[in-house]
Amino acid sequence: RHFSSSTSRSKERLVILGSGWGGYEILRGIDKKRWDVTMVTPNNYFNFTPLLAGCAVGTLELRCAIEPVRRYATQITSYQAWCDEIDFRQKRLTCVPATPPVPYSSSFEPSSSNTLAPRPGSTGQSFTMSYDKLVVAVGAYSQTFDIPGVKEYAHFLKDVKDARTIRSRILECFEQANQPMMSDIDRRNVLHFCVVGGGPTGVEFAAELHDLLHAEIRQHYPNLAKMTKISLYDVAPNILGMFDSQLVQYAEKKFRRDGVDLFTSHHVERVEMGKLHVKEQGEVPFGLLVWSTGLAPNPLISSITDLKKTPRSVSTNEYLNVIKDDGSPDPDVWAIGDAASIEGDPMPATAQVANQKAAYLVKKLNKVVRDKEYTQPFKFNNRGSLAYIGNWKAVYDRSAVDKDGPLSKETGRTAWLIWRSAYFTMTLSARNKILVPFYWFLNWIFGRDLTRF
Ligand code: UQ2
Structure with missing residues (x-):
């Protein structure tokens, strides 16, 4: 037709x-x-991807990170x-x-x-x-390198739907670990959060999860908080491969100090329900696996x-x-x-x-469309890279463009302020320009909401 x-x-x-x-x-x-x-x-919506890691742990509500296509419904056609x-x-x-x-009951003949x-x-x-x-x-699409079990047992973080599933899975892990018949070994297994892929997505998710464990989880599950563990895997020798090496050192040192275990130069060979098979480690049980190893x-x-x-x-x-x-x-x-x-x-x-x-x-x-000429070629203006690394700290790198200028390499609180202002500025609708800072503020004052439904 x-x-x-x-x-x-x-x-x-x-x-x-x-x-x-x-x-x-x-x-x-x-x-x-x-x-x-x-x-x-x-x-029929746009995902504001830099906020998805925050949405996945409740730093932001899910609807802050999307914009509807149908906003333009009176001016366009969309399917x-x-x-x-x-x-x-x-x-x-x-x-x-x-x-x-x-x-529905169709009015058409078959x-x-x-x-x-x-x-x-x-x-x-x-x-x-x-x-x-x-x-x-x-x-x-998300790259899995055809590693068996990834599609079935891992979560990607590409869409607000992924963020929603991850958020509720984290909370399921804690309620499961809290059941009276669980042994402490089982509790540690189900509270082991694995992230595969040390790019900005994997790193930011690990950072947001670390924030959650060290703030609200400590209050809501005081006995379980000390049984949690975050492990970040990558095949490369370092995380944040596209960042300047000084910034990589800074981020890795901070993760190690915060108790986010880095397993760089490690190879995940297979995933089964609740466990990874890692070449260098053997079987690794987990409660949640987030997978972000690039594009397919x-x-x-x-x-x-x-x-x-x-x-x-x-x-x-x-x-x-x-x-x-x-x-x-x-x-x-x-x-x-x-x-x-x-x-x-x-x-x-x-x-x-x-x-x-x-x-x-x-x-x-x-x-x-106005019959005017436009003959310039496309030119990329590199504005730099940003990654949140937890505790209101981030890294900001535009050293590839401007080696010695101001704001060429920033770490810590300064980079975090750049992170927050950059993504607040890029947020599209007036509605989300109000909602995003509102939820940042609300969750800073009252803590993240840990109710699962
Ligand atoms: C960007 C862009 C993104 C990004 C980043 C940039 C839509 C979501 C990181 C680059 C912009 C930066 C680093 C802002 C610099 C701001 C200040 C205050 C110095 O343009 O495009 O996609 O993630």
């Missing part, structure tokens, strides 16, 4: 795939009066769906609804085929849609055969146009974020890069 995303054909149809750091930024900035915009995204296939020649997409089946309406048993039916211009901002290819990107690609992304030129297999750029298709990389100019797969590429495209598309 073929659907026009709008009845008015006076405007060119721009389709955006994805509502993350790339796609949502385009949605925000695009001239919705001049473009006929359609968004296709399996989640909660997966894009399964792109036909670059016909300029057509095949999509599959991502909505769970809603049982033979009628309005495939957009979700019906029991027919949610998998696809629909097609054509585009004039297309932005591919579908992101990447998006299946849509893997399925594309007629574009130039790297294993994880489509290649683009410096104007962010995808490159066809004959080597020529496709003038109507751009790719940004973790699913894209500029040929010959690799950049880190971060929110910062995705966001800047989106801002560049917004500028360009808003000029093009």
Whole structure:
């Protein structure tokens, strides 16, 4: 079934795939009066990823870290769906609804085929849609290195849903450990929190969890608090690989002093229910396992055969146009974020890069739609990296850009203030600009809420 995303054909149809750091930024900035915009995204919200670690332990409430796509519903069309296939020649997409089946009494005859309406048993039916211009901002998946058991027994931290599951699992661990029949060995096992992956996500989650254990858990579970342990694993010899080595030393020293056990140069070989198999240690029981070891290819990107690609992304030129297999750029298709990389100019797969590429495209598309020229190539402005490491301390590194300037390398409270002000500033809606500092303040005064429901 073929659907026009709008009845008015006076405007060119721009389709955006994805509502993350790339796609949502385009949605925000695009001239919705001049473009006929359609968004296709399996989640109809944007995740403000830097706040997810805080959400996972209750430093923030979950709704502070998301923004709805439907805020723009009066100006755009949007479908909660997966894009399964792109036909670059016909300029057509095949999509599959991502909505769970809603049982309802259909007014259609069984033979009628309005495939957009979700019906029991027919949610998998696809629909097609054509585009004039297309932005591919579908992101990447979580890397597991095909280690058995990771998908079944570990939690990723990529979405607010992951943060919700982790938050309630932490509290389940404590109530379980508190049961009268538990032996102290069992208690220590279920209160062992493992994090695999020493990048900013793993480090920030370990830091937030450490804060929780040393504040509210001590008050709410005084006898159990001393049986807790946090272990952080990485195959690399150091955590925070992309940071300056002085800052890495600082963060590692702080973790060791705080009792976060660092197991760098360690290899997880297998995960089973409640236990890791580590090459250097053997069996390691845990109550919660958070997994954050980088990115895996998006299946849509893997399925594309007629574009130039790297294993994880489509290649683009410096104007962010995808490159066809004959080597020529496709003038109507751009790719940004973790699913894209500029040929010959690799950049880190971060929110910062995705966001800047989106801002560049917004500028360009808003000029093009007014028949104006926009000929500058994309240029990345590295604003540095931040990681929270617990106890109101952080590390901030922009030494790669500005080696000796002020604020080139910061640690401790100064870096923490930069961390909080940076993410407060980046928070998008007025609603969240009020909610985020409000919950920081509330939980500082009254402590985090440990009720599980
Ligand atoms: C950024 C960005 C992110 C980031 C970071 C940056 C959307 C969520 C870390 C970089 C910005 C920094 C470090 C702010 C500097 C601020 C001060 C007060 C010196 O741009 O893009 O994604 O995580």
